[in-house]
Every structure is written in structure tokens, then in C-alpha cells.
Amino acid sequence: ICLKLSEGWTAMKNEFVWGVSSSAFQIEGATSEGGRGLSTWDVYTRTPGKILNGDTADIACDHYHRYREDVKLMAELGVTGYRFSIAWPRIVPDGVGAPNPAGIAFYSDLIDTLLEYGIQPYPTLYHWDLPVINQFVADGWLSRQTAEAFARYAGICFEAFGDRVRHWITLNESWCSAVIGYGLGAFPPGRRDSEQPYLAAHNLLLAHAMAARTFREGGFDGQIGIANNCDWREPLTGAEADRQAAERALQFFYGWFTDPLVFGEYPEMMREKLGCRLPEFTSDERKFVAGSVDFLGLNHYTTLYASAEPPAVGCDIGPNGNGGMIADQDVFLSVDPAWVQTDMVWSIVPWGLRKMLNWVGERYPGIPVYVTENGCSCPEPDVESALNDTMRQEYLKAYTASCLAARDEDGVDVRGYFCWTLLDNFEWTSGYARHFGLVRCTPSDLTRIRKGGFRTYRDIIAAN
Numbered sequence: 001i002c003l004k005l006s007e008g009w010t011a012m013k014n015e016f017v018w019g020v021s022s023s024a025f026q027i028e029g030a031t032s033e034g035g036r037g038l039s040t041w042d043v044y045t046r047t048p049g050k051i052l053n054g055d056t057a058d059i060a061c062d063h064y065h066r067y068r069e070d071v072k073l074m075a076e077l078g079v080t081g082y083r084f085s086i087a088w089p090r091i092v093p094d095g096v097g098a099p100n101p102a103g104i105a106f107y108s109d110l111i112d113t114l115l116e117y118g119i120q121p122y123p124t125l126y127h128w129d130l131p132v133i134n135q136f137v138a139d140g141w142l143s144r145q146t147a148e149a150f151a152r153y154a155g156i157c158f159e160a161f162g163d164r165v166r167h168w169i170t171l172n173e174s175w176c177s178a179v180i181g182y183g184l185g186a187f188p189p190g191r192r193d194s195e196q197p198y199l200a201a202h203n204l205l206l207a208h209a210m211a212a213r214t215f216r217e218g219g220f221d222g223q224i225g226i227a228n229n230c231d232w233r234e235p236l237t238g239a240e241a242d243r244q245a246a247e248r249a250l251q252f253f254y255g256w257f258t259d260p261l262v263f264g265e266y267p268e269m270m271r272e273k274l275g276c277r278l279p280e281f282t283s284d285e286r287k288f289v290a291g292s293v294d295f296l297g298l299n300h301y302t303t304l305y306a307s308a309e310p311p312a313v314g315c316d317i318g319p320n321g322n323g324g325m326i327a328d329q330d331v332f333l334s335v336d337p338a339w340v341q342t343d344m345v346w347s348i349v350p351w352g353l354r355k356m357l358n359w360v361g362e363r364y365p366g367i368p369v370y371v372t373e374n375g376c377s378c379p380e381p382d383v384e385s386a387l388n389d390t391m392r393q394e395y396l397k398a399y400t401a402s403c404l405a406a407r408d409e410d411g412v413d414v415r416g417y418f419c420w421t422l423l424d425n426f427e428w429t430s431g432y433a434r435h436f437g438l439v440r441c442t443p444s445d446l447t448r449i450r451k452g453g454f455r456t457y458r459d460i461i462a463a464n
């Protein structure tokens, strides 16, 4: 029996997917080529004062023209998976109308190139680049029409690429779309509101579920999941009130966007705190929303302490700080002053990933999990500093070890790890001033330069 088990274990280990993640708007450039329509992020980046240094994504990494070179870099890394996103405005330029053959051809060629190198495609259908018409005509994610338009667009992608794609990811980090876009006002459409995030979230969840229904009813081969983000929340003290605060923070974060897709309803602590402010699924909707994920993605970067009362030590960033809806959560967040931080001011706390994976594994038993994003931005003003990215190298070693500990020591069903990201790219409102890449490149010098972390990650993959 032991021998059989260990054989099975070895097989499972060998299937672990090592990958890199990216998103269309952040790397492609060529924003007005190939019949691409405008997205809300194009409009936002052209609005003065929104993006650091006034940067735009018009060139970015020019991946649209250089994707073959980039796939070769991935092959050199040894990855077996590539998570990229498909730009909705390339496939359906106006969001709702006729599909664009040039857009379909681009992703079709990308997928073929990946497969030539033995790299499995993990496309994400929506990584925040909403076609403008859905924003201005349908009022974006506040409208159910946008969910319907998304499901239609998803169906076009299943038809076009479903013969070669086995793992689909519907939405990236809906928490960010809802909270940052409709609550904090720092992403398009720039709303600052306490109720809109809940409605936007509701429509995003319906969008996922409608797309999943289209996928399953269409009889496509493969699996469908979602990439939800969550940073770990550690109870500040051993007190029951802090334990509850941390649990509440996690339910309001990962649970918000995952519970409905597994159980058909919002987390109990959200329902308790929000009551009728939380939208409801009709009983018909619940039937196709519940059980609509075959696997879960987790985008994870950092950890904060959570407490029921303002902390005595460490910078207090609640209840109106990061997290948006924290006033509703009734949680105070803080950092340990001893933690080292990246230049995003996110603390490096590798054990947080292991705890986070355990939380996901316990709350959603029987559903495989992939770490769909994890990585670190380092201050890299020049080539030399990029080559000596020791912070990234240590981050990657420690976080991948933490991920594998969750699998090997705790038995969490973790199937893969995708590093964010291959190339330095357009980091949303930070423009090009942040560097998450294993490879350096800038819009003014598109030469790909492998950083130290590139070799570190290559070695981690080689050692499995």
C-alpha cells in the first residue's frame, strides 16, 4: 500500500504546474492595432493625474508583436503553464457586437506557440480591461447586462480556443474590480461608494456563473475556475475577538467571491454584518451559481494582522484604509514593524501563503487550488539592480517553499504555482515605476534582460 501511495504521490508531484502569469493590458501594447476596441483602462490612463508619470500602456512590453520571443523565454525557464489574459476588446471590440477575426487570430497563434513548446495555456477571460461600451452604456459591473455580454464573449472564446485550452479562468481578482473600482475609486470607473462594490461583485459572480454554464452546456473539454485574490489575515493576538476579526476579514475577502460559486451563498459573517445591503441570488440563479468552479485560483502577495480593536503597535490601516469595505467588516489591520517590505509597501511574510492555502483547502474541500499569482516588486532603477534582485530571489524561494509545505506537509490539494510575472510591465496606476518581472524590459528599451530571479525560478522549477 505504501509503495502504491508513494507512486501516486510522485505522479501527483510530477503533474504540479510551474508557471508564469501576465495580463493583456499590462504587456501587449499595440492598443490601436488589430481591430482592438477601447477599454475602460485606455480611457483611464489617458485621464490626467490617474497614472504615475502619466504612463500609458500603448507600448508596454510590445508583447503583441514579440510573443514568440516571450514564449521562448518561458521555455527557457522551464514552465509548463502560462496564465495570460485575453483582452475582451480584442475579441469583441465594442463589447457586445461582432467578433474580431484579427483578435481571435492573435490568441490562436499564441496558444499554438505555447503548445509547440509544451506549455499549457491558462487563459483568463477578464483581467480588468472592460470594453468601454459596457461601462458607458450598461454602467459596467453595476449592470447585469455586462454579465450577459461577458458570458457571450466567453462563449466566443470557448468556440475559438476550446479545442486547445484545458483550463479556463473567468475573472481576475473581482475583489479589486469591485472594491478598488467602485469603492475606493482608484481603478476605473473611479467610484467612491459604500454600496456599489456589493452590486458590482454580485454581477461579477453572475458573469462567472453564466460563463461556466455556457462552458458546461457547450460540452467543451476541460475545466473552468476563477482567480480570486486574498492576502492572509493573521489574528494579532490569541484573543478570541482577534481570531474572529481575522476570520471575518478572510470571509469578506476570499469568501465573498468564492463562497457563492461553491455553496450558492455569501459567507455567514458577511450576511450577518450586512443584512439586506447584500444582494441576493434568486433560487434559480443559485442553481447555476453554486458549484460553478472546477478549481480555484489564489492570487496572493502579502499578510497583515487583524484585530478587533486598534493595535497598540504597528501602523494601523483600518477601518478606512486598505480593504475598502473594512468599515463594514469591523476589523483593524496592521503590520509587524519587523517585516521587510517590497516597494509596493507589501510585507514579505512567506508563511502567510501556507496558512492561506490551508484556509482555502479547509473551507472548500475537494476543490483543487492553484496559486495563480505570487511575486514581488523590487526597486530597480537600472540594469545592474535588476541583475542583483536578491529580494526577489529570496521571496521566490521562501514563497514556493511555503506553497509546497501546504501541499506536502498539510495535504492541501495545490496543483500549481504561477509567478507574477515574466516581464516588467504596466503596473496599473503605478505605470512603469514598479518591477515585478523575472525579465527586465521597459517601453523605451524593449530588449528582454534576464534578472537574477529568472535563474532562481528556473532552478526552483528544475528541482520541482
Ligand code: GBH
Pocket (backbone or CB within 6 Å): 023, 026, 172, 173, 176, 229, 231, 299, 301, 302, 303, 304, 322, 345, 346, 347, 373, 420, 427, 428, 436
Ligand atoms: C495583482 O493585484 C493583479 O492581478 C496584477 O494585475 C498586478 O500587476 C499584480 O497583482 C501586482 O500588483 O495593503 O498589505 O493588504 C494585486 C492585488 C490587492 C495585492 C491588495 C495586495 C494589498 C496589500 N493586491 N493587496 S496590503
